[in-house]
Amino acid sequence: MPTISELPTTFAEGKILMTRAGDGVGIITFNNPDKRNAMSLEMWEGLGQALVALRDDDAIRVVVLTGAGGKAFVSGADISQFEQSRHNAAASEAYAERSAAQRALLAGYPKPTIACVSGFCLGGGLQIAMLTDMRFAAADSQFGIPAARLGIAYGYDGLRNLVSLVGPSQARLLLYTGLRVDAAEALRIGLIDRMIPNDELLPATLEIARTIAGNAPLAVKAAKITIAEVLKDESRRDMEAIKRTGDACMDSEDFREGRRAFMEKRKPAFKGR
Incomplete structure (x- = not known):
């Protein structure tokens, strides 16, 4: 255990x-x-x-x-x-x-x-x-x-x-x-x-x-969703789901926090939103 x-x-x-x-x-x-x-x-x-x-x-x-x-x-x-x-x-x-x-x-x-x-x-x-x-x-x-x-x-x-x-x-x-x-x-x-x-x-x-x-939850979620769609037959792939999760990352507070943390040379504090 x-x-x-x-x-x-x-x-x-x-x-x-x-x-x-x-x-x-x-x-x-x-x-x-x-x-x-x-x-x-x-x-x-x-x-x-x-x-x-x-x-x-x-x-x-x-x-x-x-x-x-x-x-x-x-x-x-x-x-x-x-x-x-x-x-x-x-x-x-x-x-x-x-x-x-x-x-x-x-x-x-x-x-x-x-x-x-x-x-x-x-x-x-x-x-x-x-x-x-x-x-x-x-x-x-x-x-x-x-x-x-x-x-x-x-x-x-x-x-x-x-x-x-x-x-x-x-x-x-x-x-x-x-x-x-x-x-x-x-x-x-x-x-x-x-x-x-x-x-x-x-x-x-x-x-x-x-x-x-410790990484950005939305980015990890986007990777998980996209890989799952890649593994499906092309006719069954949900390309809209991939786009939605990608847009959610780019519009998120975490994306802004990641950029700030990089510029400030510190560890980011991601919140998943």
Whole structure:
């Protein structure tokens, strides 16, 4: 767990923790270490509640997701729930619908998100990590999608994110084999953005998160929106949204503050307006 002074807010009977780390950074911790942070339906719902709370907190500008216990970010879905909730196609569809809102919330999150990965990041855990804006991983982390070993078919959204990160051939290799790759290989194929020594992972992640949080929120938001539109098919791109967010930056108090701070050789105090 992150060593942050503030006591965490708990969701899903303590299996999801939310902490405000200061300097505009919020942390969500998957806290089910006895099961290597395997995701239950209750944890999915708790994740959504924590994401909404940090989304609606104007003091939070960046959200970091991490796992408790040091052995896993999220090791996948809680297999013990499968007999009851994912035993056939209809049940699996109902299960997916119950977690769809949380996945959509993370996919369209308005603030920057970072996955801070230590240990296992498998299946649904990798899906969560791929929904964040960037992924930093400890040197001992492992990644994989064991769907073929469980008889599970991954849907369009999950595979779209995987293919966009690693390309179709590497996606096929991961899915067809169900094999795990280490952090060095994950970095090589583009699945993660940085590999960091284990004991430096969280401090380094929080340093980057605080750097982002210290920049102009409207400019960061504009970058996030524009990159999301670039990744869409050309026919689906919202060019007006790009223009609106760009105009909002140029007309903002923060743009004036940035110019003044540069001329005065001081650190700017951005307010997000």
